[in-house]
Amino acid sequence: MDIEEDIRSLQLDSAEEDNGVVNPEDAKAEEVEEVDKMEEDSKEDVHKEAVQVEHKVKDKEISASDNKPVVEKEVCKKRHLNVVFIGHVDAGKSTIGGQILFLSGQVDDRTIQKYEKEAKDKSRESWCMAYIMDTNEEERVKGKTVEVGRGHFETETTRFTILDAPGHKSYVPNMISGASQADVGVLVISAREGEFETGYERGGQTREHVQLAKTLGVSKLLVVVNKMDEPTVNWSKQRYDEIESKMVPFLRASGYNVKKDVQFLPISGLMGTNMKRRLDKSICPWWDGPCLFEALDATDIPERDPKGPFRMPIIDKFREKGIVVMGKVESGTVYEGDSLLIMPNKAHVKVIDIYCDEDEVRYAGPGENVRVRLTGVEEEGILSGFVLSSIAKPINAVSEFVAQLQILELLDNAIFTAGYKAVLHIHAVVEECEIVELIHQIDPKTKKPMKKKVLFVKNSAVVLCRIQVNNLICIETFSDFPQLGRFTLRTEGKTVAVGKVTNLLSSN
Structure with a gap:
């Protein structure tokens, strides 16, 4: 009951008291006293209730139970996506990342002017946007990304973390680290004559990055054909179609559902064209698709389990x-x-x-x-x-496990058999490993084990094998936690196999 209702009730009670006539002055004085008392009591009750609520919230916030309320210091209702930029060296990944941060207001004009001057002093004017993502001196001198650059930006519906992976083959382990944290991949391809072909041919990083991204759980891919403004290209539909026609079969062979999970679009990273705003028909009359920001915004979020073990x-x-x-x-x-x-x-x-x-x-x-x-x-x-x-259900720590491996391309004269050694990359783990047993080969058509005992396998084979590492590593089976059960095997700077953990053997 609120204060006004209490006052009216009090007035009725006072008027009917002893069925007699009440002195108006006395009644008024009593009413004032009662109202003052009730206001004080009401304030005290509200204060007590607020304190109780505050204590309950604090108690629940520090509780480790699954039923904790969601209370943020910074409340953000927007969804979140991790985007990794991958592709061959010099395709323009860092420039695009820097341009995104500039267009979304994360970098001011004064900073850009500073980078423009720094790039001009090095006679590398086109590198200025890349300096936003490439922050250390080694990267700026070489013009090559070494570490995974990191940035944040927002659209009206989504918060993005962008991860700028290095393109040079010497830094593929760092690229693996970046891709393992991502939900969506932006594969950057240079439209410039000769540059697409170099990245796409055998040994080029375009191929390896696509295969690694798929293995590492990057399920959605935006293929951006960059440098479309370059004089040898000049927004040519013929060149764009040529690149798309060559990439589609390879993407399909790498495991991507091209119709559902892949989208192509032309851009100019250096000029920021078709990135935040759609292409002007006067520049490119044949393109009527989305710009990069729109394509990223339209990407579905993968399913996640907020109540699973941490x-x-x-x-x-x-x-x-x-x-x-x-x-x-x-x-x-x-x-x-x-x-x-x-x-x-x-x-x-x-x-x-x-x-x-x-x-x-x-x-x-x-x-x-x-x-x-x-x-x-x-x-x-x-x-x-x-x-x-989590303490209640900690992750497994093992030194030996069973995995299903797909052999990609072994080094010349190498034989994949028991005793084969490689470097294992699984989430953030990098460990030397040894194949200790080939259990059986799997028929790629039927997906069933072959009966014949296998001693060695060749390129493109699928095999179930037992793998051993020197130190305990934290992994899960692919069926339980896909992101913690996918891995790659590399030898002498080359990815030779990709796989998934099927069974954990020794644990502590």
């Missing part, structure tokens, strides 16, 4: 008011105050702060690239490839 592979760490680890949440949700495990060394840690992009938040769900400040562990006790994991 899994976050650690890709990097640093000291800043404690130990901060970086990575992508693959499963579950992490809250401020949670107690977790770092596997495989079983270190018990507590979450102090969580950051998404540059914002401090109370919790982070699957798909978010986050920084998490921890207590209870020293910097030396954390390595890339370790996994931040």
